Each structure stands twice: as C-alpha cells, then as structure tokens.
C-alpha cells in the first residue's frame with residue numbers, strides 16, 4: 001500500500017478562492033533544533049511545522065541522548081542536558097541532509113563528532129568539503145573511512161576544544177554558515193566566516209542565540225564574526241520559527257496561476273521579494289500586506305501571463321527551492337522563458353515528467369531549460385524525485401485537465417505539513433489515498 005495524492009485538475013480555470021496559511025520554515029526549524037546542543041537549559045520552540053524532516057531531526061537528537069517533548073500546536077521542548085557524546089546514528093543521519101548542521105554544535109560541545117555522509121533529496125552531488133576544511137582550520141583532525149558516497153567521518157578537535165579561525169567559503173553555503181556559526185559559539189576565541197550565506201533563517205537563528213548569551217555579529221551580511229563563550233541559557237525564552245518562504249512562494253505560484261481571490265496568510269512577504277517582483281513583471285497583480293500576499297483578479301478583466309527568464313541565486317535572489325513551481329508557472333505563460341538553475345546540477349531532472357503532461361520544455365544542459373508556453377497540461381501519474389519537485393507536480397496536477405496521481409507523497413510530507421488540507425480550503429480538489437499496485441483503495 002502506497003500513499004498517493006489524487007488531484008482533480010482545474011484545466012487552467014481561475015477558480016481558487018480563500019485564505020491559505022503558511023507554517024513555520026522547515027529549514028529554520030531544523031537548525032534551531034540543532035542549536036539545542038549549545039544550551040545548558042531547555043530550548044522551547046514555537047511554530048515548528050509538523051513534518052517528516054522535523055521528526056527525523058528529533059530522532060537524531062533523541063538517539064544522541066536529548067529529550068524532546070511535543071507539546072502540540074507547533075511547540076517543541078528540547079533538553080540536551082543528558083547528551084554525552086557526538087556519535088550520530090548513521091542510519092538516521094543518512095536520511096537527512098540537514099544532519100550535517102549537528103556537526104558544528106556537537107564538535108564545539110564534545111570535541112568530537114562521528115557521522116556518515118549526509119543523505120537527503122537527490123538534487124546534485126551535495127559535497128561537504130567546506131565543512132571538513134573549516135573544521136581542520138579550527139584545529140580538528142578528520143578521519144574518513146568507507147568508500148565514496150558511503151563515507152563515515154570522525155572529526156576530533158585537538159585538546160578536545162575547537163579554536164576560532166578565519167574561514168572563506170568558496171561557495172555560499174546555507175548549512176555551512178549555520179554550522180560554523182554554531183561551532184564558533186562554544187569554540188575558543190574568534191571565528192570569522194567570509195562569503196557567508198544571507199538567508200533570513202540564518203539571521204533569525206543568530207538573533208535568538210544572541211538573546212541567550214551568544215556573541216554573533218554580522219549575520220545577514222557576508223561576514224559573520226562569532227566570539228566563543230560558555231553554554232547558552234534560554235531562561236524560558238522561546239525560539240519562534242519564521243514563516244516558510246518556500247512554502248509561501250509555492251502557494252503564491254498557485255494563486256498566480258489559478259487564483260480568483262487567494263490570500264496567503266501568516267507569511268513574511270519581505271522574504272519573497274525576488275519572486276513577487278518576477279511574477280508582477282510577468283503580469284500577475286499582487287497585493288502585499290504586512291503578513292499577507294493576495295492575488296485577486298477581476299473576472300471581467302482578462303490578464304495575460306507572460307514569459308520571464310529566471311536565474312536561481314543565493315538569497316535575496318530567486319530561490320532554487322521555488323524553481324520547480326516556477327517552471328510549472330512558465331508552462332502557462334506566453335512566450336519562451338529561460339530558466340538557469342545555478343545552485344544544484346540535479347534540480348531540473350523532473351522536467352521530463354512535465355513534458356509527458358504536454359509541456360514544451362527543452363533541456364540544453366543539466367542547468368538550463370527553455371519553456372515555451374502556454375501549453376495545456378493533461379493529467380498523469382507522477383513520481384516526484386525530490387520534495388520541491390513533488391510540490392511542483394501537485395501544482396501541475398491542479399493546473400491540468402483530468403485526475404492526476406502523485407506518488408511518493410512521503411517526499412512531500414518531508415517539507416509541507418498536511419498540504420492537502422490547506423489546498424482544499426482554497427478550493428483545490430486533492431485527497432490523500434492508498435494505492436495497492438494499480439488499484440486505489
């Protein structure tokens with residue numbers, strides 16, 4: 001028995017109406033959970049999404065000796081007081097790319113960390129060279145065993161304590177920045193990260209840690225300086241997870257395609273400027289409120305969606321995580337659009353599935369495609385290769401004519417909390433079902 005989504009498409013009709021709320025950001029919550037290792041008291045987190053990746057990170061922390069209480073309504077309490085070493089479970093860590101962020105706090109607290117090459121979505125090579133080099137610069141030794149792809153790492157800080165160092169990232173890395181920011185908190189002396197990533201989740205984490213005793217300066221800019229200190233104390237202050245900009249952006253794409261009057265609520269529009277700008281340029285009327293984004297289209301006025309070129313870029317540029325939903329959007333826009341995925345080389349692998357639905361997408365190389373639109377999409381059975389492409393397939397299913405079946409729902413549940421219920425609330429016909437072989441039960 002496999003879980004699937006069944007979607008009755010709107011055949012392009014602009015019919016969606018209502019409000020759709022955004023949950024807390026996956027990629028913020030996972031790093032804040034890891035930061036619990038830096039605390040001498042309990043870390044309280046709010047607005048944590050109920051998703052598979054949060055469960056996996058929780059499993060990893062519990063395996064390391066942490067206690068986690070799910071208080072309901074997005075509240076988590078994590079205590080790492082009983083943690084005794086930095087040996088991660090290979091089995092769990094291999095299934096979660098974000099497991100790599102645990103290396104920073106574990107190494108700075110315990111002086112040693114054991115971990116496998118992290119797994120996660122199949123979107124490219126996903127190397128960890130920046131991590132290994134950074135820890136070496138902070139005075140650690142790195143031992144690698146096992147063959148490529150299945151490697152196991154043991155990193156040990158000389159004398160049991162990481163030392164501050166100056167690091168320059170050849171690539172701006174989100175998890176790299178977060179990992180070394182946390183490593184610096186309990187290290188000796190000063191750590192400087194240059195060419196740091198600028199994603200808003202990084203600044204939110206730094207602000208919270210600073211409120212609990214950390215000394216981090218410059219988060220949100222390309223140079224971050226961390227002065228090592230003692231274990232942090234939250235003294236009951238809660239970390240409140242920022243709204244998920246990727247989820248909000250994907251809902252905005254749905255509203256842009258099929259919204260009659262749709263408002264995305266509980267979001268942070270200023271984190272989505274690149275997408276909003278691009279959609280407006282393409283012809284979508286978008287109204288931005290303090291924590292809302294609305295697409296409202298007068299049924300008497302016909303609007304035209306026009307082709308636009310998209311180049312993914314580190315924040316505040318166009319997010320790679322919204323590239324797949326945007327490609328679905330562009331299949332409905334008039335003219336030729338070029339999409340250049342600059343971050344991950346495996347992140348356009350899903351386009352063949354859209355062509356099978358009727359899209360006209362030409363792949364020039366693993367990083368670049370041309371989308372010629374508009375094209376009518378027909379329903380299909382789709383199997384998503386990764387979490388973001390998974391949601392893009394849901395969007396394609398909503399646009400298409402007929403009933404689509406989306407397999408590999410687990411991939412979508414990794415990042416989006418009960419997405420079908422929220423989509424139903426704006427009029428999408430989507431339901432979760434079980435499929436045994438070819439029969440739907």
Ligand code: EPU
Nearest residue numbers: 027098126127128129130131171172173174175176321343
């Ligand atoms: N890179 C290296 N060496 C390293 C690390 C990264 O060369 O040691 C390269 C990568 O190959 C890539 C670039 O640097 O070309 C940027 O990768 P980054 O390290 O920023 O990616 P990440 O931190 O692993 C996070 C998000 C991704 C998101 C990217 C880019 C988490 C857990 N993951 O990944 O989110 O796509 O930043 O914004 O925060 C997702 O949520 O579906 C997802 C994949």
